[in-house]
Amino acid sequence: MKTTKLLMSMVVAATLFFVGCSPKDADIQAAIQAKEAAGVTVAVTKGEVTLTGEVADNAAKAKAEEVAKAEKGVKSVVNSLTIKPVAAPVVITEDTTLIKNVTDATKDFPTVKADVKDGVVTLTGEIKKTSLITLMQRLSVLKPKKIDNKLTVK
Template sequence: MVIATTLFFVGCKPKDADIQAAIQAKEAAGITVAVTKGDVTLTGEVDDEATKAKAEEIAKAEKGVKSVINNLTVKPADVPVVIAEDPALIKNVADATKDFPTVKAEVKDGVILLTGEIKKASLITLMQHLSALNPKKIDNKLTVK
């Protein structure tokens, strides 16, 4: 009788695959569910903290779940691109190019136009400095020596 009762209860316990399928069906797109011995792990990327919390709540509510590990990440908010205004850009471009006497730079409508000559080794440094100034575009017409 004891053996029959034990087998009955073991047989009634939800299997990991069943738990996983049940939770996955209820979760939002982009959420992956893994289940090992009743322990649920949620992974993926969600839009906000509320969605992350709701996903955990759904998993915890499923029969047979012992614990939930919520490894979901929240997508970073889209940060608008800020393009520098021409007066500030003109001053900062002049500062950035002062160490490159063979380079001429003009600024118009957020676009930096580079003309002249530059050594190959210096080009990367100059472009990094100019990119950090947030121009709309860098139009590179430099001759590399």
């Protein structure tokens, strides 16, 4: 009976020792977060690591997962990182096309004069406040580099 109690006590002590030695989730999280790139968020629950956020490309996504898997105490990694979308290039209409389209867009506004140079539309003259929004919308659709509004609003 004494031997059984002693043996049982040793098993309980060994179990507690091994459980106490494994890294805590907070420690795993801090260690991984310190090694990850900006924009990567790390969450750890029972040794399972979840990566979220945005990275530049697939190589950065794979590297983040590799870093997480290498940390002691990690049982699995859920990689929920997304790739940042590449911004579409800004399209600016050529001056010859822009001049024709600006002339068409401003024909209903006889008190407005529009000049085009290097993709910049410069507006001068007078306009009613209620008509200004309509004019600006028509011009914006034409994709100029800039609209320089020097109009006098009545």
